[in-house]
């Protein structure tokens with residue numbers, strides 16, 4: 001067993017790693033994206049496929065990413081290269097790390113715009129802007145925000161600065177400290193909101209919508225969206241989890257840890273759905289409202305409920321925390337690489353990356369107003385960046401990690417690093433990572449592209 005350490009530091013213990021990786025996984029994907037894409041794709045039918053994708057593709061690939069990170073003990077780009085050398089292969093495997101860093105950069109740019117909306121809503125809820133509004137008004141208020149580049153710019157910039165501050169602090173004084181404070185708060189808020197929603201009187205409708213499986217509601221498109229979302233929500237395919245894995249303790253079990261992370265991530269998505277849909281149904285709102293679901297329907301609902309202002313404020317605060325801990329992990333692979341390879345300080349690395357993502361974010365931000373006419377393949381920059389990353393770059397990154405770990409690493413390397421208790425489980429994982437995950441990703445990926453480009 002190798003005993004290398006990362007130059008960037010190490011998590012204090014296994015639980016901190018679980019919480020930090022869960023912080024990466026739980027984000028806008030769970031609370032903003034999951035409910036609205038489940039709503040758009042028929043609820044229960046989508047949820048079931050999504051759970052399959054998490055288990056059959058997400059969990060094995062997450063194990064592979066953590067394995068490579070801990071083996072290489074460096075940024076994803078350098079770890080991929082090191083581990084490829086160790087296995088006797090070409091250093092061009094670092095290219096997977098490069099694509100990941102680029103994907104992280106792209107995701108960050110639109111992620112931080114949506115996170116900016118969240119910050120605006122925290123302030124709005126706190127100051128009573130959304131008291132006593134109807135759905136039409138709420139729609140108008142959200143629309144007006146999107147059309148106001150200056151306001152968007154302020155909140156987008158603030159979010160980038162918040163992330164830069166944590167990245168500049170490094171693994172222990174930045175990432176770990178943020179994790180210790182934000183994650184427990186996030187869970188407390190989530191349960192407070194769940195209790196609130198259970199009391200709303202429409203819990204059964206929400207439950208039914210998410211878990212009532214209607215096979216006829218299942219479409220190919222739902223399968224495609226579910227797979228892409230499994231990658232997005234687990235932060236896979238771009239190196240975030242690989243980077244976090246490089247700070248993990250040598251003796252901690254990768255299998256159990258990854259199951260905990262994926263389990264918590266799924267739990268939060270389902271609880272977010274269970275917190276949101278009862279409120280939606282309670283107010284006769286449309287579950288398939290799309291990206292505006294959280295920003296239009298919820299403020300209406302909160303404005304009409306007892307204590308709604310306080311809970312609305314807490315809700316958006318929770319979403320803000322979730323977005324923050326995820327965005328940190330989007331920047332970490334690039335920051336670690338800059339420190340390792342160019343010898344920059346953490347502060348310089350975070351400023352450099354912060355300025356870059358801020359600039360690209362301007363394009364995503366302008367998609368709703370000044371640059372709304374600027375289309376790429378018929379999509380605004382915002383939609384294109386989302387499509388390109390979730391539907392192409394992340395599945396592709398995950399595919400290559402699976403192929404690399406399944407076919408190119410020696411059996412001794414993966415067996416030693418995973419140190420699974422039973423050889424049967426190792427065998428099972430190996431079959432899945434060699435055959436099931438890559439084939440599933442390749443098939444769905446190809447269909448996805450075909451549908452988008454031709455269909």
Ligand code: PFF
Pocket residue numbers: 024025026027028029030104107231232233234235236238239240241326327329330
């Ligand atoms: N997993 C995050 C979410 O669900 O919001 C988003 C994300 C973070 C995606 C980090 C990819 C990533 F590498």
